Amino acid sequence: MTEPARDGRHDFDFIHGRWQVHNERLRQRLVGSNDWEIFAARDECRPLLGGVGNLEEFHTGWDGGYEGLALRLYDIAAQQWRIHWASNRSGALEPPVSGRFADGVGTFHGDDTHEGRPVRVRFLWEPLSANGVHWQQAFSADDGASWETNWHMWFRRLDAADRLLHEDNVLELRQYTLHPGQRDVLVELFEREFIEPQEAVGMHVIGTFRDLDAPDRFVWLRAFPSMAARREALQAFYFGPVWQQHREAANATMIDSDNVLLLRPVGGDAGTRAALPRPALGATARAGAFCLGICALRTAAEAGFTAQFDRDFAPRLRAHGAQLIARYCTDASENTFPRLPVREGERVLVWLARFDDVAALDAHLAALRADPAWQQALDASRATLAQAPELRRLLPTARSELR
CATH class of the missing domain: 2.40.128.20 (Calycin beta-barrel core domain)
Structure with missing residues (x-):
């Protein structure tokens, strides 16, 4: 028929x-x-x-x-x-x-x-x-x-204000270890050559940061509409002329670029509502400071820790001045672009919090350490947390949307 x-x-x-x-x-x-x-x-x-x-x-x-x-x-x-x-x-x-x-x-x-x-x-x-x-x-x-x-x-x-429309459903948290003295070299190259070409082929570069406690660490977040779109976007960029032209200069700054967590937003919020219009190349803008928290879990975040975080951890973070702008958990999907490795077999919950400046961030961390309720929340989570949360102090680069 x-x-x-x-x-x-x-x-x-x-x-x-x-x-x-x-x-x-x-x-x-x-x-x-x-x-x-x-x-x-x-x-x-x-x-x-x-x-x-x-x-x-x-x-x-x-x-x-x-x-x-x-x-x-x-x-x-x-x-x-x-x-x-x-x-x-x-x-x-x-x-x-x-x-x-x-x-x-x-x-x-x-x-x-x-x-x-x-x-x-x-x-x-x-x-x-x-x-x-x-x-x-x-x-x-x-x-x-x-x-x-x-x-x-x-x-x-484009939206009515001529801004790119993004769908941030899959994220990469990328933490690069660089050769000594090379972070500013990479940041300058990245902001000049790599932001717009990545976004042009379907990615969203949400935030780029210097780690305040590790002078050779560069941290950044990028997002994609889906895993299938991620494959196509990464294929387009890493086999395209921009990366081919500048890859040797970029790779020369790096010791390790494989510390990558594949994530998805919890509650559909990738933190982009807190992002600001990206400054033009060469612009200087007042930047805040950020705390990146990484909870390594014994079980999937969806199996109860997200609710526990919202109940026990988030109130203490807010009580000490944190503006919580996003929560992410592991996306266990198969890596659709194996050329770029990701950390597989791990379960995490990640949060991102903004502060007006580094002094406010430091006061927040000091208050957390002295807060008995924070310690009680950690003690109550020993069966779930594989280790104490990693807390990263991050300073946005000049062109970071999150700043």
């Missing part, structure tokens, strides 16, 4: 809206080049004809100013999309690509020429989350036997 044909007229609804676009474009095509140019763009797409079409406008200052327009129309009879592209360079519609979506990925093919040479063209569209999309273009000069990808676009949705 033939299955009824699938109606795909709403398959492109995900692209409606306003976007920031990170572009990586191969400078020369079909010559074996690996020289990529990187540029930003703005994009907006709106539906047409009751949803069977949409119109997308693309604007960038790249190459003296480039504007493009995509017209997508769903052929109801053929049950496939046709995508037509035009730009300010020609003012003419290029030959369309046609195709449909299957298993969450849209695949579209067409015929064109490149520098007078006939080529097959392939578009791949992959919605990665509600606020992130990946598009790529490839050419084939041998009728599809082999393909060379020559253009990537990572779309990040």
Whole structure:
């Protein structure tokens, strides 16, 4: 029995809206080049004809100013999309690509020429989350036997204030041990080269910190919409041109970068409600101080310790001036990007608290040590805690959102 044909007229609804676009474009095509140019763009797409079409406008200052327009129309009879592209360079519609979506990925093919040479063209569209999309273009000069990808676009949705929209459902707490004297070198490189390119491909760099008690430790938090989106974002960044260009300089500062906890927010709060707009490169801003608490558990946090923390620990932290902004527990999912190890087989509950300055943080820690109720809470948790909580004094770097 033939299955009824699938109606795909709403398959492109995900692209409606306003976007920031990170572009990586191969400078020369079909010559074996690996020289990529990187540029930003703005994009907006709106539906047409009751949803069977949409119109997308693309604007960038790249190459003296480039504007493009995509017209997508769903052929109801053929049950496939046709995508037509035009730009300010020609003012003419290029030959369309046609195709449909299957298993969450849209695949579209067409015929064109490149520098007078006939080529097959392939578009791949992959919605990665509600606020992130990946598009790529490839050419084939041998009728599809082999393909060379020559253009990537990572779309990040913008809110009404032109800020990136984030979905912080999976987090990494990364603690790097650096060579002596190299922390400021890494911080300067990180803030100059690595924040925006990571966020462009689907991550959220929530906070970056110097550990006040370990001069060679750099601590940071980044988040992802899901484990699947994490895999795609890390693949895009660590195999992309920005990391390839700067990885030797970054790795030269590090002794160990494998101290990584994979976490998820407790109660859906990743602490981003306490984050501030990120300062521009070179800006100086008044920063607070943070306490990072790490409870190593004998059992999963979900098996009772979260409630115990809220009942016995959180009130004492608040009583001594802590602004608790987030709690995290272990995400025991399989590591979707094994190239970057994480600490597996451990169970933790982590909290993050903000203070106005280092003096307030130090007064808080001194008060905790002198508080009998805090000690009683620790004593009552001996069956659950594998050891006393680790308490890290952290100072935000200049461009940290959490500050």
